[in-house]
Every structure is written in structure tokens, then in C-alpha cells.
Amino acid sequence: MELRHLRYFVAVAESGSLTVAASEKLHTTQPSLSRQIKDLESEVGAQLLTRSVRGIELTPAGRVFLDHARVVLSQVEIAVESARRLAEPTKPYFVLGFLTGHESTWLPEALQLLRDELPNIHIVVSSQVSPQLAVGLSKGTIDAAFLRREEGTSDLAFRLLVKEQLEVFMPVGHRLASRDGVDPRELRGEIFLSISAKALNGVGGPPALRIVIDAYLKKCGISLKPSHEVDNLAGIMSLITSTGGVALLPTYAKNLLPVAVISRPLKGVIPTVDLCIGYKKDNPSPVLQIFLSRLEELIDRVSRKTHQVSPGARVKHHHG
Known part of the structure; x- marks a missing residue:
């Protein structure tokens, strides 16, 4: 395994497209990039990426590998x-x-x-x-x-x-996607995705963003247990498209929105997280x-x- 394999994989995972990663980020051809990814998957011994109508998506093994x-x-x-x-x-x-x-x-x-x-x-x-x-x-x-x-x-x-407001992120075809704003109580019963409660740090406590999300849900009287947890935004975006679930994320996450994901503001008192x-x-x-x-x-x-x-x-x- 070489460092370029890792760089290629991260570029594809973040762009959600072999074509975009090859032409805009790596300045190589798509067939060459596909071969590099296949070589990496062979070295790892697991499938890391899958193709779908929405583009390239991470497998569960791919999401873990991306963090590392x-x-x-x-x-x-x-x-x-x-x-x-x-x-x-x-x-x-x-x-x-x-x-x-x-x-x-x-x-x-x-x-x-x-x-x-x-x-x-x-x-x-x-x-x-x-x-x-x-x-x-x-x-x-x-x-x-x-x-x-x-x-x-x-x-x-x-x-x-700055204090960043949180919004609801969901698939473009979600039942709440047509709303101008989302009442947090409407999230009950949804597949809920969240930032991992186990931080990749020396203390092992939950990340600050997870603390804000959990405190907001508790204040609203809503009990939502995450169906899946992930440490990074690219992983959450992939999960939103693959599971049809929703997530509470800061507005800056729009910088990483794939075409299949949309965000909507929350109604009522809007939670914020410090940057x-x-x-x-x-x-x-x-x-x-x-x-x-x-x-x-x-x-x-x-x-x-x-x-x-x-x-x-x-x-x-x-x-x-």
C-alpha cells in the first residue's frame, strides 16, 4: 500500500464521484483512478466503495478506513x-x-x-x-x-x-424536504444519524458537537437514539443517502453537500455550536x-x- 492509494481514496470519498476526483482533484484519468482504488481494496481485503445511481458511496468498511x-x-x-x-x-x-x-x-x-x-x-x-x-x-x-x-x-x-446554527440534513426525496422549516418533534420515528460519541482524542469523551446535539434533543423532550454514528461529515453524508436517515449538523456542512442531500432549518429555538x-x-x-x-x-x-x-x-x- 502506498500513500497515493490513500490520497486517491480520500479524494473519491470526499467528492462522491470518480470522474470529479480524477479530473478536478487528482488530475488523472478515471480508468487509472479506478485501477488504483481496486488495488487498494485488494490490499485491504475489503470493498471500500460502491457505485449507485447517486454516485460513489462508502461501505461500512470504507467509512472506517476513511477516518484512519x-x-x-x-x-x-x-x-x-x-x-x-x-x-x-x-x-x-x-x-x-x-x-x-x-x-x-x-x-x-x-x-x-x-x-x-x-x-x-x-x-x-x-x-x-x-x-x-x-x-x-x-x-x-x-x-x-x-x-x-x-x-x-x-x-x-x-x-x-462564530456560533454556528444547526440544521436538519436529509435525502432530497425525504418527506420533510419540502418544508421551509422542521419542527424537531417531527424527527421522531426517523432513522437518526449522529456524530460518534467516542471522540478520537486523548480523553475519550464525546466531541463538542455531539454534546450540543444531545443537549438540544433533551431540551426538546425528544428521545432519539442514533441508528448509526460516524466521526466525519463525509461519512454522515454517505449514510444519509444510503439509509434515508436524518442528521443534525452545523450549517457549514453545506460545503460538503452531495447532490442527493438537502438541509432545512429548525423551527423554534435553534441550537448553536461554537467555532x-x-x-x-x-x-x-x-x-x-x-x-x-x-x-x-x-x-x-x-x-x-x-x-x-x-x-x-x-x-x-x-x-x-
Whole structure:
């Protein structure tokens, strides 16, 4: 098994299409990509992907493999860049972590902001699920990350960027898809899909998003036991299409919507989950201090660009 096999598999899983992955992400031909995926499945000894009218979907084995493939690729990238850091010790170096799916919104502005201050800075981007980002911050392999307020992270500091509203995600043909808004009580009896309660982190507690979802359902007096749980958005999107189930996810998940999935806002008091900048309290990086000093500007830039951050969701920050 080679790293390119993992990269190819992740690209196909995230795009939901061999054609799109081959032409837009990997710049190769579809027959070549198909052969690489078959070689990978032969090496693993399990079918990872299936074809359907909706495109390429992950099998249960594929969903598990996707989580680990992302971790492996991320660790390899960090290992390579750590070696380069030692080889070029005089070059400013900064590892920026992103909750998968948020790159399209925050990454361009964050990179521009850092390069305005430090034109020659070497920036490494690491995309992972929130609990893994928290582990990276604690271990010192990531300098700053866009993530949730994960539990068991007393060595980390968090600065609020935005409160993200949750919506109901469902197949386009679902009975609730024609509604302008969904009453949470209408979710009773549905196949319910959720973020895994077992975080991929050092503490083993549930991820912050799962805590928010469970608290919201409890407050609404609704008992929904997840039929399936998964650690990443790509896996949940695949499950929505394959099971016909519904999920409560932050609005940013629309960045990863396949054509077969749609979202609808919730009625009543809408739950939110914090998106923060997290960093280790004792990280001495001067680049980190520059980055933190310009967070307000970053929020303003993204707000103007997307027009999706409501005034009530933005927060003034104070250093310390």
C-alpha cells in the first residue's frame, strides 16, 4: 500500500464521484483512478466503495478506513514538515489546523492575513476532525486550529469566532424536504444519524458537537437514539443517502453537500455550536501571537465575504 492509494481514496470519498476526483482533484484519468482504488481494496481485503445511481458511496468498511486514512495522511504531512522545519530553522513556520469542511470559508483569508504580516512564512495546513485537532494542539504539532471547544483540554485556550446554527440534513426525496422549516418533534420515528460519541482524542469523551446535539434533543423532550454514528461529515453524508436517515449538523456542512442531500432549518429555538480558534496556552510562537492579534480582522473579512455571519453571532475578543 502506498500513500497515493490513500490520497486517491480520500479524494473519491470526499467528492462522491470518480470522474470529479480524477479530473478536478487528482488530475488523472478515471480508468487509472479506478485501477488504483481496486488495488487498494485488494490490499485491504475489503470493498471500500460502491457505485449507485447517486454516485460513489462508502461501505461500512470504507467509512472506517476513511477516518484512519485521513489521520495517516495528516501525520505524514506533519512529519515531513517537521523535518523541513529543522532543515530551514530560520524560516518562520506555522501549522494551521482546520475542522474539515471549513477550509473554503476561513483558509483563504487566514493565509492572506498571515502572509500580509510575514511574506516569507511557511504555512502547513492540516485538516482533521475537531477532537484530533485538539490532540495536535496539546502535543504541539499544530500551532492554531479552527475547532470546537473540546472537553479535557485544560492546556488549551479558545477564542470564539462564530456560533454556528444547526440544521436538519436529509435525502432530497425525504418527506420533510419540502418544508421551509422542521419542527424537531417531527424527527421522531426517523432513522437518526449522529456524530460518534467516542471522540478520537486523548480523553475519550464525546466531541463538542455531539454534546450540543444531545443537549438540544433533551431540551426538546425528544428521545432519539442514533441508528448509526460516524466521526466525519463525509461519512454522515454517505449514510444519509444510503439509509434515508436524518442528521443534525452545523450549517457549514453545506460545503460538503452531495447532490442527493438537502438541509432545512429548525423551527423554534435553534441550537448553536461554537467555532473557535484554539491554541496551546504556553505556545511561545511569535507567529501565533501575530495571528491572534488580528482575529477581529479575520472575522470581519470572512463576514464581508460570505454575508453568512449574523451580527449576533460575532463576538468581541479580549487578549489574555
